[in-house]
Amino acid sequence: xxxxxxxxxxxxxxxxxxxxxxxxxxxxxxxxxxxxxxxxxxxxxxxxxxxxxxxxxxxxxxxxxxxxxxxxxxxxxxxxxxxxxxxxxxxxxxxxxxxxxxxxxxxxxxxxxxxxxxxxxxxxxxxxxxxxxxxxxxxxxxxxxxxxxxxxxxxxxxxxxxxxxxxxxxxxxxxxxxxxxxxxxxxxxxxxxxxxxxxxxxxxxxxxxxxxxxxxxxxxxxxx
Numbered sequence: 001x002x003x004x005x006x007x008x009x010x011x012x013x014x015x016x017x018x019x020x021x022x023x024x025x026x027x028x029x030x031x032x033x034x035x036x037x038x039x040x041x042x043x044x045x046x047x048x049x050x051x052x053x054x055x056x057x058x059x060x061x062x063x064x065x066x067x068x069x070x071x072x073x074x075x076x077x078x079x080x081x082x083x084x085x086x087x088x089x090x091x092x093x094x095x096x097x098x099x100x101x102x103x104x105x106x107x108x109x110x111x112x113x114x115x116x117x118x119x120x121x122x123x124x125x126x127x128x129x130x131x132x133x134x135x136x137x138x139x140x141x142x143x144x145x146x147x148x149x150x151x152x153x154x155x156x157x158x159x160x161x162x163x164x165x166x167x168x169x170x171x172x173x174x175x176x177x178x179x180x181x182x183x184x185x186x187x188x189x190x191x192x193x194x195x196x197x198x199x200x201x202x203x204x205x206x207x208x209x210x211x212x213x214x215x216x217x218x219x220x221x222x223x224x
Contacts, residue, residue: 024100035108036104037114038107038203041207046107046206050100050104054067057070068083068086069083080149089106092105111200112201114199124185134179135178136178137164141161141164144164
């Protein structure tokens with residue numbers, strides 16, 4: 001009996017460790033499958049991937065921003081506003097970490113079978129950097145620069161300004177200097193290529209694509 005109080009005390013001293021869960025059961029896998037585009041087997045495969053990612057840098061059983069950057073770039077120092085925004089979408093509880101349920105539900109947004117209406121909504125959130133419910137001019141400019149950077153393209157500020165101006169002329173139908181969700185959806189409907197980055201083809205069959213993906217995301221201890 002003398003051991004029990006000490007265990008409780010340790011949990012209070014280490015709240016995040018106390019929150020870590022054992023491997024989810026079949027019921028949780030089935031529930032997540034019913035809520036997403038994935039099968040139960042694919043959800044199980046995603047759990048293995050989740051485990052790999054969650055110990056890439058911060059070894060606490062959750063995916064943090066550092067883990068996601070390292071998994072994608074193999075470099076703790078490289079940052080990407082686009083990856084930051086993806087992380088923010090996944091971080092549903094806004095607590096700086098992604099649990100397994102959030103991971104699966106968020107990945108489902110990028111599934112090829114997910115309706116375009118859902119992808120439009122989440123793409124809008126990617127550009128809404130300040131969470132105001134609108135895409136403002138500066139936000140669009142920041143994302144244009146970030147996306148160009150992902151493609152290793154560097155354009156002058158004048159060219160970027162021209163791109164932003166042209167986009168606002170086409171999208172801001174109300175002329176109020178910001179883009180709302182209705183204007184965004186109308187624009188994307190006319191320009192469906194804008195949703196290209198919202199689909200990950202390999203998610204069509206995670207059980208086949210998963211093994212090589214995990215190998216590529218395993219942390220190299222020499223980098224830590």
